[in-house]
Amino acid sequence: MSLAEDNIRAFQQLITTERVLFSKHKAELHQLGATLSDDIEKISDDVSNWCACESRPQILEALIKLHGDLDKDRLPGTTKPIAPPPPPPPKVSRETLLNAIQESFPNKSK
Secondary structure (H helix, E strand, C coil): CCHHHHHHHHHHHHHHHCHHHHHHHHHHHHHHHHCCCCCHHHHHHHHHHHHCCCCCHHHHHHHHHHHHHHHHHHCCCCCCCCCCCCCCCCCCCHHHHHHHHHHHCCCCCC
C-alpha cells in the first residue's frame, strides 16, 4: 500500500470517527471533495494541504497521530501484540473519499 493510499485512508477514517474535528469545516470539506481529481497521489496531496491550513491544526494533528498509530501496527519490535495480518484494506479512490464526506456530513445545499 502506498503512502498516498495510507494518507487518504487515514483521512477517511478521521472523517467517519472524529466528526467533531470537522464540525466547523463542513463547507470547506465539501469544497475539497468537489475539487478532487481521480489521481490518488494528487488526492493525497490535496488532503494534506487542506489539513495543513492554519485554521485546521487539530485535524492535522489527528491525521499525523493516526499515521503514527497505523505505522506502529506494522513495525516489528513494537509493544503491540502480534496478530494475524489484517485483511487487505478497501481500495481508496476519489469516490470512496467523497462517499465518506457525504455520509458523515450530508450536503444540505443541494
